[in-house]
Amino acid sequence: MDSLREVTNADVHDAVSATHGYACAQLQVTLRSLFRSLKQERLIFHNPARGVKLSYPRRLPVPLPSDRPAGLVDKAPTHLAKLTIALVAIHALPGADIRWLRLDDLDRHRGRLTVARAGRTHVVYLDELTLNLAPAGLHERTRRWPRTTNPHLLITQQSATDNRDRPMHAVSFRMLFAPRGITPSQLRIDRLYDEARHTADPVHLMRTFGISTNTAMTYLEATHPERARPDPTRA
Secondary structure, three states: OOOHHHOOHHHHHHHHHOOOHHHHHHHHHHHHHHHHHHHHOOOOOOOOOOOOOOOOOOOOOOOOOOOOOOOOOOOOOOHHHHHHHHHHHOOOOOHHHHHOOEHHHEEOOOOEEEEEEOOEEEEEEOOHHHHHHHHHHHHHHHHHOOOOOOOEOOOOHHHHOOOOOOOOOHHHHHHOOHHHOOOHHHHHHHHHHHHHHOOOOHHHHHHHHOOOHHHHHHHHHHHOHHHOOOOHHHO
8 A cells, every 4th residue: 555545444354353352452442543633634534444343352350269368468477568468458459559658648547548549549448457457567667667768658678778768669569479379460350359249339349449430340240240231342
């Protein structure tokens, strides 16, 4: 082809058909956006990607075997590690959220944790176990690094002495879960999946964990397939 004006609907369909899974969905969105922009700039006269919708397998969350997360908090080597694991295993907080938590975000008197996210905040109402782990973790933090000025709730030997006040490194965070062969993401997925099994209310999941509508519906589709909404991308 000498010009993008020569691209037809069939050409786009053939290109998308050659991909699978997430790549298929990503390519459809990308091509629609690309040709829409070209048409708006009047570089082409029609959008050849319009109407091209191919079905692709949707990857649904899968829980961990029941014995994998059992006793994970109790077996953590330090109080700070126990607190960290509880924030994932009980409150399904992503690793990035936990690493960037600051001391001021924890309100022990009201029993809640304020998580700052892009353009919004998510308030976590702590359960009894996490509330009991918090003071022990804070005491351990003060005992091990009494002179640190790092404002983050969770710190390591490296971040405690870093004058740039950086959070715990992502590798250090993942290592807290390594002894049981579980990643933080797997544990978070397991917690969300477990909660979804006990409810068919997406609003409950959204409010409890601060997740999006699409994420909530994905977990409900995995746990209650009979109640799943139709997916327009599969039409």
